[in-house]
Amino acid sequence: MGFATNAIHVGQEPDPSTGAVVAPIYQTSTYVQESFGKYTNGYDYARTNHPNRKALERCVAKLEGGLNAYVFTSGMAGIDAVFRLLRPGDHVIVSESVYGGVYRLSTQLLTHFKLEFSFVDTSSIAKIKAAVKPNTRMIYLETPTNPTMILSDIAATAKLATDHKITLVVDNTFLSPFLQNPIALGAHIVVHSMTKYLNGHSDATGGAVILTRPEDAEKIYFIQRSAGAGLAPMDCFLVSRGIKTLAVRMLQHNANGIAVARHLDTHPKIKKVLYPGLPSHPQHDIARKQQKGPGGMIAIDLGSTEAAEKMLNNVKLCSLAESLGGVETLISHPASMTHASMPADVRKRIGITDGLVRISVGIEDVEDILADLDQALMFV
Ligand SMILES: Cc1ncc(COP(=O)(O)O)c(C=O)c1O
Known part of the structure; x- marks a missing residue:
């Protein structure tokens, strides 16, 4: 199916219990057990998962060409979850003119957990190469950068990252999957502030993390349900509605x-x-x-x-x-x-x-x- 068809239909199948064409908002924090230890459809508690989140995650994964997606209360919550894939002592190369919130998160919070960040002009593949160290585990590109509109070559960086067994993360917020597909160009992880184009109506905040490797997906889901920053039903509904016209x-x-x-x-x-x-x-x-x-x-x-x-x-x-x-x-x-x-x-x-x-x-x-x-x- 084409992009617009997927944006409208993936995760949005008519509700099986009522036939509603638009999935209802499951505004409930908990789900009744059918019998001891047995849950209907696998939902138990809304921090862990709920139908509106699952629907949105399926759609976002499809549009970005990923294996799985997980959605968070904001772009920053999703980006924070991605950095939690790292361990103390790991080094990250970040686009130097990255969004201010990512700069603040990395320099004022994550460095306390012994993560090391180098801010590099990632429009130059030579400069990225020169910044790689033995402990470099992640390259984080924002392309175009907010607000300086600097671009990085995703395919060239993906090749460099893969050759060095480094994870390439791309923030695709500024273009949306309609205009740029980092995974098709070799990125391992894509992040979004869904607050922006994906929702598109300035009436909700949200973030998405799209994964290509099952081991990353498992860890991000663990972080989402453990740390509790998964997106709430009403906001998932709003972003799902926005995506239909992306x-x-x-x-x-x-x-x-x-x-x-x-x-x-x-x-x-x-x-x-x-x-x-x-x-x-x-x-x-x-x-x-x-x-x-x-x-x-x-x-x-x-x-x-x-x-x-x-x-x-x-x-x-x-x-x-x-x-x-x-x-x-x-x-x-x-x-x-x-x-x-x-x-x-x-x-x-x-x-x-x-x-x-x-x-x-x-x-x-x-x-x-x-x-x-x-x-x-x-x-x-
Ligand atoms: C490129 C980019 N990435 C991430 C974020 C963070 O998203 P949020 O504000 O939804 O936390 C923003 C916010 O402006 C952004 O512009």
Whole structure:
């Protein structure tokens, strides 16, 4: 079956007890035993598992081409579960301009458990190779990176990782499985903030971990049910509902993203537009090779905090807010919002300048988005 068909039907078979076309929300914490030690359909307690979670996990695994998927209360909870596959003394290579929350989790929490992290420019395979140590167990790529839109070559990194018996993890949040398939390119594990495109409606948080190896899947399921960060029934229902329109939404995000990036690229007030679909993007060739489209995320540099503030205070249709991937256009200032937990010198080194503004282009009529951005830029 095709992508859109799978997104609508996998895990969403009509409810066998009532015939309901949409699976009901199983808002229960516990399940009655049929008799001593015997559970109906294998469900016992909602931390461990429940039908809405199982349905969503089946769908996400299918869309990413994985063996199994497990869903968590947020992207960060899923990413934390992946790092728990490691042992004290293990070393991880991480894309240096990774999402600020991953930077904070690794540098301020996981280092206390004796995990070692190197933040590397993973757009260069030579730099990844140079960072590999005898205790390197994981390479963690975010491609494109949030918010600097830097790409890493997934297939080349997968080959390097596999040759060195290193696990390759790819955060596919910015593109979704509709536009990029890291497992088909050799990644061992894929992670998502489902809060973004997978859900797509900015009304739930969630994370997904998609696995290709049974031993990893077993461990992630153990972590999910032991640590208790599995996604709740209502949120699974919302994300499952959102995923049904992922294909049509991504087509529109992609089309609007291209139109907005091209328009802003010619705007005199903008110093730089970072968008993988523009030939000026440093990894435009990688985008053409591994992505099915450039997507709906754009970063622009306005040169200073003051200029960014003027623009952001004057948008009307676009919402000045954290997060991305919703149907509505969201606009933010990474240095003071999503990446505030990163030290200023690190931000500067990786290109999160004070004038950088991130746009998550929604699926409104594109002329309305362009008109709003243009009128806000008049104040800069
Ligand atoms: C690329 C990326 N990965 C992971 C996360 C974390 O996801 P969540 O906010 O759902 O915990 C985010 C959040 O913005 C993100 O942008």
